[in-house]
Amino acid sequence: MLLPLWAVGCSDSSTAGPGQDAGDSPQIDGGSTPDGGGENPSGLLPPSMSPVLTYCPFTDASDLGQFEGRTVVRVCHSGDTRAGCDVNTLADALSQVSSGDWIEIVGDGPAYNQCGVIPATLSDIEIVGVCGRPHLQNKVCQSKGTFLNLGRDISISNIEVSDAKISQQEGRNGAAVRDQGLGNLNLSYVYFHNNQNGILGGKGVIRIDWSRFEANGSPLDPGFTHNTYFSADVDNVIINYSLFLRAQNEGNNMKSRAKRMEFHCSVSASLDGIDSREMDISEGGELVITNSLFEQGAVSANSNIIGFATEAGNPDRRHEMQSIVIRDTDIINDRSGGSFVAYNAFNGFTMDLENVRFIGSGEHLRKTNDGMESNTEAGSESFSDRAGAGLPAYSDDHMQLPMPRGCPGFEYF
Numbered sequence: 001m002l003l004p005l006w007a008v009g010c011s012d013s014s015t016a017g018p019g020q021d022a023g024d025s026p027q028i029d030g031g032s033t034p035d036g037g038g039e040n041p042s043g044l045l046p047p048s049m050s051p052v053l054t055y056c057p058f059t060d061a062s063d064l065g066q067f068e069g070r071t072v073v074r075v076c077h078s079g080d081t082r083a084g085c086d087v088n089t090l091a092d093a094l095s096q097v098s099s100g101d102w103i104e105i106v107g108d109g110p111a112y113n114q115c116g117v118i119p120a121t122l123s124d125i126e127i128v129g130v131c132g133r134p135h136l137q138n139k140v141c142q143s144k145g146t147f148l149n150l151g152r153d154i155s156i157s158n159i160e161v162s163d164a165k166i167s168q169q170e171g172r173n174g175a176a177v178r179d180q181g182l183g184n185l186n187l188s189y190v191y192f193h194n195n196q197n198g199i200l201g202g203k204g205v206i207r208i209d210w211s212r213f214e215a216n217g218s219p220l221d222p223g224f225t226h227n228t229y230f231s232a233d234v235d236n237v238i239i240n241y242s243l244f245l246r247a248q249n250e251g252n253n254m255k256s257r258a259k260r261m262e263f264h265c266s267v268s269a270s271l272d273g274i275d276s277r278e279m280d281i282s283e284g285g286e287l288v289i290t291n292s293l294f295e296q297g298a299v300s301a302n303s304n305i306i307g308f309a310t311e312a313g314n315p316d317r318r319h320e321m322q323s324i325v326i327r328d329t330d331i332i333n334d335r336s337g338g339s340f341v342a343y344n345a346f347n348g349f350t351m352d353l354e355n356v357r358f359i360g361s362g363e364h365l366r367k368t369n370d371g372m373e374s375n376t377e378a379g380s381e382s383f384s385d386r387a388g389a390g391l392p393a394y395s396d397d398h399m400q401l402p403m404p405r406g407c408p409g410f411e412y413f
Helices: 090-096
Strands: 070-075 102-106 116-118 126-130 135-137 145-149 152-157 160-162 175-179 183-188 191-193 197-201 204-209 212-214 228-230 234-240 243-245 260-264 267-269 279-281 285-290 293-296 304-308 322-333 339-343 349-359 363-367 373-378 381-383
Touching: 070 090, 090 102, 090 116, 160 175, 175 183, 191 197, 293 304, 304 322, 322 339, 339 349
Parallel strands: 070 102, 102 126, 116 145, 126 152, 135 160, 145 175, 152 183, 160 191, 175 197, 183 204, 191 212, 197 228, 204 234, 212 243, 234 260, 243 267, 260 285, 267 293, 279 304, 285 322, 293 322, 304 339, 322 349, 339 363, 349 373, 349 381
Antiparallel strands: none
């Protein structure tokens, strides 16, 4: 498969992202390195440089029926008579494509009041926003999600989704993406905000690159809907260069029951949101955090910033591996007291902290059971406030957050 204009490759062994072939070496052209070296693990250009945000087939492609050798079905707004418009709804596009095809949603117009079900018969489908970022708003399929995914190896890129909500009677947990698929989902350059859930469910490998989840959560069920919520059927969540901001109604910025979660060069921040934890790894597993930033705001509803194995008291709901690795990461507490990392220790639990900066008041590590553990810590520092750590004063504007350390090309968006 040929690479799209914005794909630069993907180096890990997980499922490839939109237009990516697993095994390609990541490169980043023209990106800055705010605090150090290393390579961009996402393999994609930052939003300010990526053609995916400006690509438009009506002006940038000579063949409106094909894209990089793949069959395309293009969704345009009703009344758009340009050559190359195929259908007016996402549902019609999904009914016409076959496995391996490409769906483009044209974004240069009003929001779409639409949703779509990706059937179990489809695999390797890529849904991409073109001509700007299309906005799908205020529509949920089958009382589940704006995108209800039942397929396999599905990719969604450059799409905005908001106001995915269902009633109390329907379950009060509508999602931008309800992932009930057969395995593997890739999200890049998506913006999911003001839904009851940003993403809910999952199976296999979920990969998120250069995406923003903001202000998701439901007042109908405080504390039970989240910016992101990954199920226990997920083998690995891999997050690169992404933002998780101000979850609402006591939801977590990230709640995960996955066996493994990787969080690289990314940011989770309460800001002014009444959220719960910045990250809740409910059943333990393997947690790896590198070169990232966590910030808990003053009105957060939870005294913990990161929680691990918080719901793992039942052995039947506990992953076999139990480990935390946090490296080159800043954890900021703008709330009074509490704890930075609260954890339960089970099954030969290990913790490895390296070059972690704890900024603000509160207990660095809070163990809440009497399980055996093996911990190592090197190069960590403690600061009583932001000024002591050389960081700017608190602002509820995420664009004013400090940069995560050692992330090539990182930018807020």
